[in-house]
Amino acid sequence: MEITPPAFVLVRPQMGENIGASARSMLNFGLEGMRVVAPRDGWPNERAVALASGAGRVLDAARLTETTADAVADCTMVFATTARDRDLTKPVYAPEAAMAEARDRGARGEKVAILFGPERTGLENDDIASANAIVSVPTNPAFASLNLAQCVLLMGYEWRRATDAPAPTETELAGTDWANxxxxxxLAAHFEERLDQAGFFFPDGKAAAMKLHLRNLWSRMPLTRADVQTFHGMMRQMVRWKERG
Structure with missing residues (x-):
């Protein structure tokens, strides 16, 4: 059975050496789908090539984007790797469970992304708000931070283990696909626009936080494309109803 491997997304990486070492770690476990978001030192990066050590084809094929949203736009499931507690409600997966989920979705032809944050600060809340779930590595609480390439290596290893498992069961989608x-x-932008017109985001000082939590709510909902179109239709009909009134 053909399984679509996950994309490993390096968000705002700071050191070319870590990008190159990450490419090598990915190829060790048969992964070649790297995406790089706004690297600090530009792209292509000579230091990344030097540290890739035989995995240059991963860098050659890497997709460069300016934003995290662009990097994961075609994905139906996004995991964010982070060691810190967040103020966002998300399901939290161990690496093994996350890669098992990625395997199951990949077997259905879905595209999955794994987000890795910059070396100094890790992922920001805006990055994590767009993810569907968190991956937390059970490290020493007193020294939890992993090097970028180390985290990529660990997730690649769990992917390799997961793909040796028996084939997963299939889910019938009744003539539709999962929304990307x-x-x-x-859909989130449509709701924000209509809610803004209705005066929902009040007072102004709380509007940004309200919108962040609303985007986080949408990211937790496993909607199909048919579901998304239904919600769009509901919002359009509500506007027509208000105009008729």
Missing amino acids: QAEMSA
Whole structure:
């Protein structure tokens, strides 16, 4: 059975050496889908090539984007790797469970992304808000931070283990597909626009936090494309009803 491997997304990486070492770690476990978001030192990066050590083809094929949203727009499931507690409600997976989920979705032809944050600060809340779940590595609480390439290596290893497992069961989608991140973002924007017109985001000082939590709510909902179109239709009909009144 053909399994679509996950994309490993390096968000705002700071050191070319870590990008190169990450490419090598990925290829060790048969992964070649790297995406790089706004690297600090530009792209292509000579230091990344030097540290890739035989895994240059991963860098050659890497997709460069300016934003995290662009990097995951075609994905139906996004995991964010982070060691810190967050103020966002998300399901939290161990690495083994996350890669088992990625395997199951990949077997259905879905695209999955794993987000890895910059070396100094890790992922920001805006990055994590667009993810569907968190991956937490059970490290020493007193020294939890992993090097970027180390975290990539660990997740690649768990992917390799997961793909040796028996084939997963299939889910019938009744003539539709799972909505991707671009479609979910468009739905969230439609709701924000209508709610803004209705005066929902009040007072102004709380509007940004309210919108962040609303985007986080959407990211937790496993919607199909048919579901998304239904929600769009509901919002359009409500506007027509208000105009008739």
